[in-house]
Amino acid sequence: MGAFWIILFFLNFNLFISSEVLNDKLNNVIKEKGITKEQLFDITGLTKYEVTERNGYYDFYFSGSKKKKYLKMLKNYNA
16 A cells, blocks of 8 residues: 555656646747747637746646647747
């Protein structure tokens, strides 16, 4: 039973870390391309419930697979 909890903790920790890495990558692409908050919403179709902004840093509230999708979308965006 203890092994189960260790594995569960390890998986949860890895998901959290990968989520933070994807958030950082998304923020880097947004800064590199100079995308505004309004442009971000127009390009991706996201809502204010899925993205929040604090001091120029965006927090994204959806799954890792969606973050990868939007990361690819933003990388291909040409202003």
